Amino acid sequence: MFSLLTLSSTLPAQAAPSVTSQGVIVNPYYTDLQAHLWLDRAGNTPDYASGEEIQFFTQVNEDAYVYLFNLDAYGRVDLILPNRFSAGAHFVQAGDQVAFPDQNDGFAFEVAPPRGLNQIILLASKTPLDLDRVADFRFGNTYRTSFADSPDEFVDKMSVVLSDVWDEDWVTDTVYYNIY
Template sequence: MKKPVILLALTASLLGALAGPALAAPRLGAQSIIVNPVPTTLQARVWVDRDPSGNGTPTYRVGEAITLYTSVNEDAYVYLFNVNPDGSTDQILPNRISGSNRVRAGQIRAFPAPSDRFTFDVAGPQGLNRVLVVASRRPLNLNELSTYSQGESFATVKPTTTPGFAQALSIVVNPVTQPVPQQDWTSDTASYTVRS
C-alpha cells in the first residue's frame, strides 16, 4: 500500500481576519489557521508523538514516521489537516481507511492508529509544519474543501494556498445554506519542523 506523505507548514505569517458576515465570522490567527471568535465549551487538542504538550516544535527528518494525536472534551466530529511549507494542505481525517472521524469525549485517537495498514512518513520540503484539528458537534460538509479521486484513500484539498484553505474552511464552518452554530466548533494547532 502506498504510504501517505505528511507535509505540514505555514508560511511566515498569516493574513488578518477573513471577510464574512457579522463579528462572529471565523478568522485567521497567528497561532492557528482558523479561529472561532465565539466562546465555546467544546475543546480540542492536537499534538505529535514527539511533543505530547502540543506547545513545542519538535524536529523530524525526511523519511521518519510521525504519529498525530487528538482528543476532545465532549463527543465531536474531528477533522485533521496538514498545512505544508508551500501553503498547500493535506487532509488526514476523514479518510477511507481510518474509520469514523467521530471521537468520544476523553478518548485519545492516534493517526495512524496502531491497527491502520499505513504509516505517515515525513517528506520535504524542509520548514515549519502545522497540524490543524477542527472539532464540531455536528458533521461538516467538506464538499467545497476537498474531494476523493477514484480509488484514493485520502481526499485532496482543493485550495492550494494557506489563505485559500482558510477561506474555504471558514465557509465550511459558517455556511450560508446550513449554518453551523459558532459555539458548536473549535480548532487547535500543533507544529513541527522538517529537516533533511
C-alpha cells in the same frame, strides 16, 4: 507514503473563522467545546526526517467529529483526516485519547518534503462537516487530499463549510513540526 504539508435559534449561526498571526483558523466565539492535539514527539516544534513516521493524538471534552489538516512549508493545505483508509470514524468520544492513525488503520503517515515548518490544524465539531463541497481528491487512490493551495484559500473554504455550523459547536487546536 503520505506527503504531509507542511475546524436555540431556528436559523443556523454564521460561524466565520478568523486567522491568527500564525495562520491558524480560530472560532472567534466562546465555546465550551475543547480539543487538544499533540504529536508522538515532545517539544514545541519537534523535528522529523523525511520518510519518518508521524502520529497525531487528540482528546475532546465533548463528543466531536475531528478533522486534521496539514499546512506545509509552501503554504499548501492537505486534509489528512478523514481519509479513505482510516479504519475508524473520525468521531471522538468525550474524554477518549485517540491516535491517528491508530494500530487498526493498516497504514502510517510518513513525512515528506517540502522541508521546513509544518502545521497540523485540528478542527473539532459537534456536528459532521460537509467537506465534499470544498475538498479535492487529486491523487487517485491515495489518502492524500489536496484541500487548498494557500492559507487564504483554506480559510475561504472553511468559511463556506462552517457557515452551516453553530458558532459554539466548533473549535480548533494546532501543533507545529519541522521536516528536515
